[in-house]
Amino acid sequence: MPAADLAADLRTLWRMLRGQPRQGRMAERLQAFYAPQAERYDAFRAGLLHGRQEMLARLAIAPGSKVVELGCGTGSSLEFIGGTVGQLASLSMIDLCPALLAVARRRAAEWPTVQVIEADATHWRPAQPVDFVFVSYALTMIPQWAEVIDNAYAMLKPGGRLGVVDFHLPASGSRLGNWFWRKWFGHDGVHLSGEHLTQLRRHFTVHFCAERRATVPYLPGVQAPYYLFVGERPPATGD
Numbered sequence: 001m002p003a004a005d006l007a008a009d010l011r012t013l014w015r016m017l018r019g020q021p022r023q024g025r026m027a028e029r030l031q032a033f034y035a036p037q038a039e040r041y042d043a044f045r046a047g048l049l050h051g052r053q054e055m056l057a058r059l060a061i062a063p064g065s066k067v068v069e070l071g072c073g074t075g076s077s078l079e080f081i082g083g084t085v086g087q088l089a090s091l092s093m094i095d096l097c098p099a100l101l102a103v104a105r106r107r108a109a110e111w112p113t114v115q116v117i118e119a120d121a122t123h124w125r126p127a128q129p130v131d132f133v134f135v136s137y138a139l140t141m142i143p144q145w146a147e148v149i150d151n152a153y154a155m156l157k158p159g160g161r162l163g164v165v166d167f168h169l170p171a172s173g174s175r176l177g178n179w180f181w182r183k184w185f186g187h188d189g190v191h192l193s194g195e196h197l198t199q200l201r202r203h204f205t206v207h208f209c210a211e212r213r214a215t216v217p218y219l220p221g222v223q224a225p226y227y228l229f230v231g232e233r234p235p236a237t238g239d
């Protein structure tokens, strides 16, 4: 790895070791945490945030669709969606952190149908119902994550699909393992829960669901638990 990249990774690790600030409004805490990491965010998180491309492939976003991403960060999903971005009716990318949104705006500049919006994923809504919503590693950063699931449900058309990928505490995990991951991630404001899948299954008809583990950069010998979920909003009662 080039020395400059290693130095940037070390700065990111230092920020992560110091943890997410505990004081202030959520947007200010996110900005303080992410601003020093924003330019190197994608390279570092590539080795940590597994399954994003697979979740999007399984979500199967169709050309002509209206799409929302909640908690878009730097907009790296644009790379994963690829050429289909240009064929979408619209893609609204929502986040609360200005430093990461600045990177997302640069990335989105070539796509006239992509809007990058500073807003809270618990209550921002599009003007019209949409066909697809996805959330990648953001539910664990939002204490009111259940409200984000409710919000995604509310903004989807009946038959529309939600894709989620995130860390979690698996029911099959050992007590010690789940304790370790809860502490390790909690330090950086990432709050692991065993409840996401229960809540997602309650709202959506399951198309795909998998629980997995994957490596963590600079933490040899351990694998963090994460899940992939794709579900459909059932037709409204009486349809």
Ligand SMILES: C[S@@+](CC[C@H](N)C(=O)[O-])C[C@H]1O[C@@H](n2cnc3c(N)ncnc32)[C@H](O)[C@@H]1O
Pocket: 026, 030, 045, 049, 052, 070, 071, 072, 073, 074, 075, 076, 094, 095, 096, 097, 100, 119, 120, 121, 122, 135, 136, 137, 138, 141, 142
């Ligand atoms: C771990 S990052 C994931 C970013 C991106 N989805 C990815 O997969 O690379 C979590 C993101 O959630 C955003 N976030 C946290 N709370 C939020 C909220 N209430 N509303 C919108 N975004 C939020 C953070 O600013 C951050 O960009």
